[in-house]
Amino acid sequence: MTTSPDSAKAPDTKLDKRVLTVAGVVVLGSIMSILDITVVSVAQDTFQTELKTDQAGAAWSMTAYTLALATVIPLASWAATRFGTKKVYLTSIVLFLIGSVLCALAWNIGSLIAFRAVQGLGGGLLMPVGMMILTKAAGPARIGSVMAVLGIPMLLGPIFGPILGGWLIGFASWHWIFLINVPVGIIALVYAWLVLKDDATGEKPKIDFIGLLLLSPGLALFLYGVSSAGESQISHGTFLTTKVLAPALIGLAMMGAFVWHALHTDKPLLDLRLFRNRTLTVAVLTMVIFLIAFFGSALLYPQYFIGVRGESTLMAGLLLAPQGIGAILTMPVAGRLTDKMGPGKFVLTGLVLISLGVTAWTQFDHTTSYWIIGGALLIQGMGMGMTMMPIMSSALATLRNTEVPDGSTLMNVVQQSSTSIGTAIISVLLFTSLSKTTEGQLAIQFHRDQNTKNPDDRLFPLLVQKFGFPPGTQPDDSWFAAAANAFHTPYIVAAVLVVCTLIPAFFLPRKKIDSPLVEEDMDQAPHISLH
Structure with missing residues (x-):
């Protein structure tokens, strides 16, 4: 059977109603999972006060979620093949909702940590299984466009999560950072139940x-x-x-x-023979370096606004808005054109923009105009919109439908690992740079000698803000000038990492990717019911 050229190109230019409908299902699930990580990050001090714990105990409310997430992600491919993506996705939403309600009812830090693990078991499958659903529904010809839709919550979650968390804690209570998931989760559950049909193939692979x-x-x-x-x-x-x-x-x-x-x-459990696929291998290598640099530098921005400029968590989130605006401007266009022209040109351009934006931060001090900082964030955001999702698209577009579960699971494992590595690297660099200042050494010594805590919003991030300011010492302009200068080293490392990403990105396809899918593969794509 032959297909006319016009009909073959039609899917490249537009996401039809069927695909947009299933994309809505996946985006709702992604919003819950991603926002939950960033929203909880702003509640650490509240947990210490309300649940009578210390900083280490409160931090486990985040660690337990991450570890449960990491534990369950490798099961995504097997579970989707065994039970079908719809059943696994619905189960994940239900588990996430149960965990959210239990977290809101937590009576001490131990119960909160346990219930956060339950949440993580559900949240860990939402992203990889959602990516499988989207990839199969759109087909390889439109994978760039549909990944751009999925990328919106992935890029905006870290920006708007702290804003939402700060608002909920300030105007309601910490319980609502979990209860807010309930209405969103119920809508997602009903939506997915009505829209998706069971795509189980009847296969019963042994685990x-x-x-x-x-x-x-x-x-x-x-x-x-x-x-x-x-x-x-x-x-x-x-x-x-x-x-x-x-x-x-x-x-x-x-x-x-x-x-x-x-x-x-x-x-x-996870087919690593996929790395025989050259495009996927290059895409994974590019994504590893990019995510280390991206999420590493993402740690610095709120710390700068809070620790150096004395802004609240809510204001810090608002000041990061230009980055989200930049991503919104370029992401849909880059996603759609990636399907027509390949990801290489857009990823390279995006990385150049990101490197310019991050390099600018190496020159900022404690008095730099917010207009200049906003401009740098806007440029970075535009670069991010042209980078992250096209990289993922280039990997998934080369896979057959039977390879999509392993491919999406692999990408999520890489994403979690790279994110943690990037955060760790920048955290260590920031601490080391701060500790070389006289002010930083004073704060560290006081913490180790006294082991007390006197929080102050205008104190060194990761140091004075966490440990307390030495009694009798008042912060002045020199403290914040030293703190701003200490940020330059991790910013330089982040910028170098972004530039290094250009090396593997150079080998990404710079023309439309030829998909290996054949017609019988397309017949296996999940059916969508529009009720």
Whole structure:
């Protein structure tokens, strides 16, 4: 059977109602999962006060979610093949909703940590399974356009999450940062139930227990280790502590063992033979370096606004809005044109814009105009809109439908790992840079000697803001000037990492990607019912 050229090109130019409908389902789920991470980050002090715990206990409300997320993500491919994407997606939403309600009812920090783990088990499957649903529904010819839709909550969540969290805590209570998920989750659940039809194929693949026992706990241990690096550097003056190295190295060894196992078994939990696909390999390498730089530098912006400029969490979120606006301006256009022209040109251009924006931050001090800072954030946002989702699109567009579950799961594992590594690197660099100042050394010594806490919004981020300001010492202009200068080193490293991303990005396709899908593959795409 032959297809006319016009009909073959039609899907490239427009997302039809069928695809937009399923995209709405996935975006709702993504909003819940992504916002929940950033919203909770602003409630740490509130948890300490309301639930009678310390900073370490409150931090576990975030760590438990991340570890549960990492544990369940490797199961996404097997679960989608075994039960179908609709059943897995609905189950994930229900589990996330149950976890949200339980978190709102938590009576102490221990119960909150346990219930956050329940939330993470549901949230961990929302993104990879949602990506499978979108990829199959749109087809490879429109994967760039549909990934641009999915990218909106991924890029805007870290910006608007703190705003929403600060508002809910200020005008209601901390319980509402979890209860807000309930109406959104119910809408998503009903929407998905009506729109998606069961796409289970009847296959009953056996689960790779060896792979599961290696990859899930290995990934969780690795992420726990690297995420502890910043705190260890603050508390002990080095990140080379048992708390960091032991879980990170054990987790790395387990993941290494999984790689060997996956390459020597017929039905691995995650098929790493996908790396034989050159485009996917280049896309993954590009994404690893990009995410380390992107999420690493993302840590710096609110810390600068809060610690150096004395802004509230809510105001810091508003000041980051230009970055979101920039992404909104370029993301839809870049996504649509990626389907026609390939991702290479847009990713390279986007990385140049991001490098310009991040480099500008290496020159900012404690008095730089917010108009100049907003301009730098706008440029960065425009670059992000042209970078992140086209990279993902270039990997997924080369996969057959039968490979999509493994491909989307792989991308999510890479995303979680790279994000944690980037955050750890920048946290350590920021602490080290701050600790070289006289003011930073004074704050650190006071913390280690007195082990007390006197919070102040206009104190050094990660140092004075966390540990307290030495009694009898009042912050003056020199403190904030020193803090602003201390930020330059991590900004320089972030900018260098962005420039390094240009190397693998240069090998991304700079013309329309030829999909390997054949017509019988397309017949297996999930059917969408528009009731």
